[in-house]
Amino acid sequence: MTRALSSNWNMVPAIRRSPVAAAPQHRLSAAFVPEARRSAPAMLFSRYLLPVMKETPADAQIVSHQLMLRAGLVRQTAAGIYAWLPLGLRVLNRIADLVRREQDRAGAIELLMPTIQSADLWRQSGRYDAYGPEMLRFQDRGGREMLYGPTNEEMITSIFRDCVRSYRDLPRTLYHIQWKFRDEVRPRFGVMRGREFLMKDAYSFDLDAEGGRASYDAQFTAYLRTFAALGLRAVPVRAPTGPIGGDLSHEFHILADTGESEVFYDSALDAVDLADADAPAMLRGLYAMEAEEHAKVENCPVPPERLASRRGIEVGHIFFFGTKYSHAMGLQVQAKDGTQVTPLMGSYGVGVSRLVGAIIEASHDAGGIVWPDSVAPFDVGLINLRPDDALCATAAAEAEARLEAAGLSVLHDDRDARGGEKFATMDLIGLPWQIIIGPKAAAAGLVELKRRATGERHEVSLDDAMARLKGPRAA
RNA sequence: CGGGGAGUGGCGCAGCCUGGUAGCGCAUCUGCUUUGGGAGCAGAGGGUCGCAGGUUCGAAUCCUGUCUCCCCGACCA
Numbered sequence: 001m002t003r004a005l006s007s008n009w010n011m012v013p014a015i016r017r018s019p020v021a022a023a024p025q026h027r028l029s030a031a032f033v034p035e036a037r038r039s040a041p042a043m044l045f046s047r048y049l050l051p052v053m054k055e056t057p058a059d060a061q062i063v064s065h066q067l068m069l070r071a072g073l074v075r076q077t078a079a080g081i082y083a084w085l086p087l088g089l090r091v092l093n094r095i096a097d098l099v100r101r102e103q104d105r106a107g108a109i110e111l112l113m114p115t116i117q118s119a120d121l122w123r124q125s126g127r128y129d130a131y132g133p134e135m136l137r138f139q140d141r142g143g144r145e146m147l148y149g150p151t152n153e154e155m156i157t158s159i160f161r162d163c164v165r166s167y168r169d170l171p172r173t174l175y176h177i178q179w180k181f182r183d184e185v186r187p188r189f190g191v192m193r194g195r196e197f198l199m200k201d202a203y204s205f206d207l208d209a210e211g212g213r214a215s216y217d218a219q220f221t222a223y224l225r226t227f228a229a230l231g232l233r234a235v236p237v238r239a240p241t242g243p244i245g246g247d248l249s250h251e252f253h254i255l256a257d258t259g260e261s262e263v264f265y266d267s268a269l270d271a272v273d274l275a276d277a278d279a280p281a282m283l284r285g286l287y288a289m290e291a292e293e294h295a296k297v298e299n300c301p302v303p304p305e306r307l308a309s310r311r312g313i314e315v316g317h318i319f320f321f322g323t324k325y326s327h328a329m330g331l332q333v334q335a336k337d338g339t340q341v342t343p344l345m346g347s348y349g350v351g352v353s354r355l356v357g358a359i360i361e362a363s364h365d366a367g368g369i370v371w372p373d374s375v376a377p378f379d380v381g382l383i384n385l386r387p388d389d390a391l392c393a394t395a396a397a398e399a400e401a402r403l404e405a406a407g408l409s410v411l412h413d414d415r416d417a418r419g420g421e422k423f424a425t426m427d428l429i430g431l432p433w434q435i436i437i438g439p440k441a442a443a444a445g446l447v448e449l450k451r452r453a454t455g456e457r458h459e460v461s462l463d464d465a466m467a468r469l470k471g472p473r474a475a
Numbered sequence: 476c477g478g479g480g481a482g483u484g485g486c487g488c489a490g491c492c493u494g495g496u497a498g499c500g501c502a503u504c505u506g507c508u509u510u511g512g513g514a515g516c517a518g519a520g521g522g523u524c525g526c527a528g529g530u531u532c533g534a535a536u537c538c539u540g541u542c543u544c545c546c547c548g549a550c551c552a
Contacts, residue, residue, distance in 0.1 A: 054501065054513060055487050059545055069486095079544065133476095134551075151552090185476065185550065192552095251552090260551085302526060317552060351552040385511060420512035427512090438511060450513090 012410060026244025040380065042400045042410035049086050050183050052425050062258050063104045064360035065190030066138065067369050071429045073356070079417050080187025087429065088356065089339030090377035092198065095355050096177050097231050098374060099200045104421040106222035108173040113155050117180050119145035125328045134182045148181040151327050153347060156203040160343075161331040166207075170333060173219070175202035177352060192313065192357035195262070200347040207335070216248055216320050219348040221280050223252055223316050226350065228275035232362060234315055235274070237263045237288040241319065248346070249319035251290050253312025256361045259314065262291040267308040314359045317402075320346035369430030370453050378411040379403075381431040385419045387436045395442040395462075399435055402466055427452065434470060 051072045059076070060066040068074050073088030084092055100110065119137070122128035136148040149155070156174060164170070177200045187195050204215035220236065234252040241249040253263050256371055265288035272282050287302045294300075300307065323342045325331070332340040351358075363370045363399035371377070384396040396412070403410045411431060413422050418440075426434050436448040441459050449465045450457040460468075 051485080057486065058481090058488090061546080093504090095530060180552080182551070186548095188546085194516095197552070201552090314552060319534080349552055354552060383511095389512095418510055418512085418514060420510090422513090423511075424513045436511080440511085 001091045013432045021156045036355055040404070040409060040433070041405055042412045043378065045411060045413040045415050048411070050429070051085070052428055060190065060399065062189050062192075062361070063125075063364060064192065064258075065430070067360055068190055068357065071369055074191060076190075082191055082196070082353075084143050084193060087377045091356055091371070091375055092353060094375045094377070095230065096198070096352050099226055099350055099352060100177065102222045102226040103175050103200065103202060105225070106173075106218045108219075108222070108459070110176060111159075111174055113152050113159070113178060115149055115181070117147050117152075117155055119147060119240075121158055122147065122256075124158070124330075125154050126324055127154065134184065136183050138404045149178075150180055150182045151347075151349075152176070152178075152201055153203065153345075154329065155347070155464075157325045157329045157331055160203075160205055161326075162335055164437045167207055167333050167335045167341070171204065171206045171215055173202055173204040173215055175200060189258075189260075190357050190457040191353050192361075194353065197351060198350055198353040200350040204320075204346040204348070206340060206345075207333075207343060209344060209359060211321070212320055212346060213248070216318065216346050217280065219318050219346070220250065223318065223348075223350070224274050224279050227252060227315070229374055230355065230359065231374050232315075232355075232359060233274055235263070235265065235269060235288060235312070236283060236291050237265060237290045237312070239317065239319070240293050250317070251312075251314050252286075252316035253290075253314055254358050254362055255310045255312050256358075257311050258313070258361055259311030262309060263306060263310070263312045264289050264291065264294040264298060264309050266302045267306045270308070281409055287445075288425075312401075313354075313361060314351070315355055315358050316348075316350045318346065318348040320344070364430070365458045367424070368428035371432055372432045373432045376430070376432050377407040378431050380410050380427040380433045380435055381454045382412040382430070383416060383419075383422045383426060383434060384412070385422070385436065387414055387416060389439055391442045392437050392439060395447065399437065399447060399462055399465075402462060403469070406466060406470060408469060435465060 018334050038314040049072075053070045053072075055070075056066045057069050059410075060069055068088065069076075071087065072085050073091065074084055077083050103110065119128050122131070131150070131446065135150055138146055138148075139144050141451040160174070164172075177198065180199050180201075181196050181198055182194065184195050187193055191197070202219060204210040204212065204219070206215050223234070223236070232254055234254050236250040236252050239249040239251040251261075251263075253259065253261070257262070266286045269283070269288055272279060272286070277283070287300070287307075315394055322344045324345070326343050326345055332342050334343045359372065359375060360369050363372060373379070382396060382399055382403070384391040384392055387396075396414075400410060400412055411429075413426065415422065430452060432452050434448075434452065436450060436457075438448065445461065446458075446459045447462055447465055448457055448459050449468060
């Protein structure tokens with residue numbers, strides 16, 4: 001498959017580097033394996049598909065959408081539907097890999113359910129009629145009613161029902177990372193509110209409420225870890241709960257002025273380090289509510305001067321809904337005492353594709369995107385200012401080899417373009433580090449190392465540059 | 476779903492009111508000169524003006540219909 005692709009792309013027979021070998025760290029393995037990234041050859045800009053734009057497309061309103069288009073991450077193909085171009089896909093995959101890693105660590109088990117579902121399944125839960133026009137419905141050639149899944153509660157319940165008979169098979173939490181479709185009335189904000197979106201959704205099955213609570217807490221903690229690993233601060237706020245009540249529904253919000261929803265919280269929360277292992281316990285006593293839920297509160301326990309109100313981008317939502325689907329769909333397992341019990345369920349979503357936009361909202365500057373190290377499409381952008389200069393070419397080749405050997409992913413701008421254009425492009429696409437090879441520094445045996453986030457740049461030896469680059473990745 | 480706006484080379488736009496056979500900037504290609512923050516000169520390629528009807532000698536322009544996209548509001552990961 002990859003081979004066929006490469007022959008399509010490269011009409012030139014003798015290429016310096018096969019794009020096959022240069023294939024990114026695509027997930028052939030289910031687990032997050034940093035080693036898989038080791039010694040991947042640098043991607044040459046001149047052989048990549050990276051259509052950057054100087055001008056901002058008129059349709060894009062918010063900055064993340066504008067930057068995603070300008071940096072060549074996505075192309076819109078219909079309202080709320082996007083094609084992921086190579087650079088964007090790398091980011092999407094890295095986010096998915098991080099989400100996967102934390103799900104696995106939390107004990108969840110990955111599977112993959114289809115995008116297309118049958119209406120019959122949804123009739124079992126009664127949601128086929130309840131869901132409304134957001135659900136994309138159609139018929140196959142046999143006239144059977146089908147739909148493009150907006151979520152998978154019915155399907156996972158059906159699968160679990162068919163696979164599991166005994167209490168011994170519980171508890172389990174299953175997840176997949178799959179495309180969903182919701183026919184939003186009004187898609188907007190690029191991938192942050194598209195109709196088609198990539199989502200991690202997990203589903204827990206427990207024998208009793210206590211177990212359900214434990215499964216919920218495990219996901220809660222996994223979410224804190226996931227967002228921290230992504231370089232994001234996403235605060236959990238209570239969301240409207242289902243029939244069970246209590247506080248078993250949280251939304252995770254990245255606080256940003258462009259957020260679509262409003263959240264209210266005790267400003268003491270601003271001081272909580274969400275990456276800390278004790279964060280879940282610290283959060284337990286702190287008031288934080290999604291707007292609708294906050295409105296229901298009659299006596300807000302937070303003194304007015306400490307009540308903060310911010311806009312938030314919802315990037316995760318978890319909730320516990322008990323037997324809603326298991327009961328409706330006849331999922332039962334035999335208990336230790338021989339009786340049939342109906343498992344309690346929860347579901348846990350992360351908007352993977354939405355996160356790409358959300359991260360950019362939270363991390364950009366006048367020059368363009370500023371990727372967190374953990375999700376950057378490439379670790380390092382290598383700029384050779386004089387590809388035709390022998391000394392520079394040698395220096396660039398050496399830098400490239402060293403970076404590859406160190407397991408760093410590299411985009412090498414080998415284009416025959418002027419410095420200014422290369423700088424602007426590299427800043428726009430936001431790779432965390434830049435190594436710049438110029439004639440003067442090269443003559444002195446030095447390279448220039450630039451940190452995108454701060455703009456800091458230093459002329460250093462290649463050894464020193466490598467030492468600095470390895471530092472943050474080891475963390 | 477209500478209200479508004481827009482469809483003209485890849486991107487951003489002008490032309491439309493007052494019909495006469497399509498233009499500007501960026502991008503692309505060629506050559507020369509350049510080369511550390513989106514270069515200069517010279518030349519070149521690329522557009523059924525969203526689509527379908529209609530009016531007219533003649534339609535990007537006027538009329539009708541239709542599709543698509545965007546914005547504001549109500550709703551959602």
